[in-house]
Amino acid sequence: MDLKEIQNLIKFVANSGVAEVKLEMDDVKITIRTTLEGNVTETTYVQQMPAQPVLQQAVAPQQIAPAATSSETPAASEESKYITIKSPIIGTFYRKPSPDKSVFVEVGSTIAKGDVLCVIEAMKLFNEIESEVSGKIVKILVDDMSPVEFDQPLFLVDPS
Incomplete structure (x- = not known):
């Protein structure tokens, strides 16, 4: 999981209104906490282990991304002007x-x-x-x- 994917995940969680998200894969653990006001985002990122293959890292962010784009589509059309x-x-x-x-x-x-x-x-x-x-x-x-x-x-x- 690269830095850009982590940043996108943080933005998605901050905009969703969820208080806490934990993502654990074989070699990566990420915890994202936000306050109810959405002002503060605390992120804990546990470094990946070098022995794990890179292919497994790309699976979870791709599953999360379609949900983000489908929920933001109506808002984007209103703000396009x-x-x-x-x-x-x-x-x-x-x-x-x-x-x-x-x-x-x-x-x-x-x-x-x-x-x-x-x-x-x-x-x-x-x-x-x-x-x-x-x-x-x-x-x-x-x-x-x-x-x-x-x-x-x-x-x-x-x-x-």
């Missing part, structure tokens, strides 16, 4: 420039191209993420102070 603003880097997502300031944007905010939407901290550097489109914020997809991955959706924008 919106533009998704994604994270350009890996880091920690912040909605405010500093703890004592107000948030950059709220749901319903009208934005223009070049407006700062959020800050992502990576390696102690705070990177302002600017909008590449004009429109209205429909949904904020990430909680404040949450870790984000490269290309992870952050905002949905209605361009009309």
Whole structure:
């Protein structure tokens, strides 16, 4: 089981609303726990043993993946008219420039191209993420102070 499959499994569990999932195969043990709010995900990954064949590792993620895509299909069709603003880097997502300031944007905010939407901290550097489109914020997809991955959706924008 490679890192990408584990990351997809974590995202699936976090979005499903399940509190805990344990996956045990012959040579891999993974436990994923989330809080009810979905803010914190704790993952325990036990390293695979070198003696086990690689073929067995690919079976479980393929069984889980079809369930994820079938449950997300209706939501994806509703949101297809919106533009998704994604994270350009890996880091920690912040909605405010500093703890004592107000948030950059709220749901319903009208934005223009070049407006700062959020800050992502990576390696102690705070990177302002600017909008590449004009429109209205429909949904904020990430909680404040949450870790984000490269290309992870952050905002949905209605361009009309």
